[in-house]
Amino acid sequence: MSLLAKHQIVxxxxxxxxxxxxxxxxxxxxxxSTAYYAVFHAICAACADRLVGWRQPWTVYTPIxxxxxHYATTQALREPFLTAIPELxxxxxxxxxxxxxxxxxxxxxxxxxxxxxxTNDTPFTRQEAMRLIDSAAEAISIxxxxxxxxxxxxxxxxxxRTRKMxxxx
Amino acid sequence: MSQSRKDxxxxxVTKSTIARLFGANAIDRIDVxxxxxxxxxxxxxxxxxxxxxxxxxxxxxxxxTIVAVSEALRNIDxxxxxxxxxxxxxxEHAEDDARPAA
Numbered sequence: 001m002s003l004l005a006k007h008q009i010v011x012x013x014x015x016x017x018x019x020x021x022x023x024x025x026x027x028x029x030x031x032x033s034t035a036y037y038a039v040f041h042a043i044c045a046a047c048a049d050r051l052v053g054w055r056q057p058w059t060v061y062t063p064i065x066x067x068x069x070h071y072a073t074t075q076a077l078r079e080p081f082l083t084a085i086p087e088l089x090x091x092x093x094x095x096x097x098x099x100x101x102x103x104x105x106x107x108x109x110x111x112x113x114x115x116x117x118x119t120n121d122t123p124f125t126r127q128e129a130m131r132l133i134d135s136a137a138e139a140i141s142i143x144x145x146x147x148x149x150x151x152x153x154x155x156x157x158x159x160x161r162t163r164k165m166x167x168x169x
Numbered sequence: 170m171s172q173s174r175k176d177x178x179x180x181x182v183t184k185s186t187i188a189r190l191f192g193a194n195a196i197d198r199i200d201v202x203x204x205x206x207x208x209x210x211x212x213x214x215x216x217x218x219x220x221x222x223x224x225x226x227x228x229x230x231x232x233x234t235i236v237a238v239s240e241a242l243r244n245i246d247x248x249x250x251x252x253x254x255x256x257x258x259x260x261e262h263a264e265d266d267a268r269p270a271a
Contacts, residue, residue, distance in 0.1 A: 022261060022262065022263065022264050023261055023263050023264070024263065024264055025263040025264060028263050071208060089236075090232060090236065093232065093235045093236060093239060093250075094228075094232055094235075096250055097231070097235060097252060097253070100206055100207070100212075100252055103206075103207040107207075111263070111265065112254075113252065113254070114204045114214035114252055114254070116202065116214075122256070122262050123262045123263040123264070123265060124262070124263050125256065125260035125261055125262050125263065126260070126261040126263075127222075127255075127257065127260045127261065128254060128255070128256070128260070131226060131227070131228055131231055131255065132228070133228070134227055134228030134229075134231075135228030135229075135231050135232060136228070137228060138227075138228040138229050138232060
């Protein structure tokens with residue numbers, strides 16, 4: 001796990017456990033968002049490391065690191081080209097769950113993800129936030145264990161701004 | 170097949186899959202209902218109400234649950250993503266946001 005990703009997970013834990021008694025919604029939301037970004041940054045780093053290399057100058061590393069798009073990444077991780085690799089299929093499922101939670105955390109005023117109007121849905125909980133942080137750490141460990149070929153396939157699918165590709169190729 | 174029939178099948182498959190993973194004794198009830206993600210894509214919201222807080226549902230276990238439910242849904246040609254939430258009786262809820270009166 002990169003130091004940046006590791007520290008983002010640590011920060012997410014700190015945020016989720018910061019409040020004594022009932023947690024503040026703001027703390028749990030920032031924790032979930034931070035955990036999601038730890039995973040997304042780990043994916044970006046895996047792509048840039050594989051295609052460019054960490055030792056290259058920022059001028060060539062950063063554009064590749066910045067290339068993956070959030071929504072396009074979850075979509076690509078559902079295509080057969082990548083889901084044929086079981087680790088990438090699992091990563092895609094985790095990322096989708098985390099991305100949905102992060103969308104709620106950053107943008108949605110309702111008390112929990114997938115809030116149902118007209119019901120007695122309870123507010124988001126500390127334990128749910130901790131579980132999402134744990135799943136983010138799991139996602140990063142999947143990325144860390146990817147072999148060279150899997151990293152190359154992931155990077156070549158996420159980085160180029162191509163016209164619509166045939167997912168079966 | 171009608172949408173309501175499809176939802177009924179998805180609910181039944183989801184519940185039986187999770188009960189098999191955790192054991193019926195660990196679960197109080199499971200709520201399953203259709204939802205939409207931020208991009209407007211159809212999904213399923215799955216909330217598992219645990220009987221006690223003893224059951225440690227780790228991130229890896231959450232992933233195993235999503236994998237199992239996704240596969241079970243695909244087997245009935247339902248490709249909706251299951252957003253899975255676990256809730257226990259002792260979970261610490263966030264403070265409510267005060268909303269202005271309507």
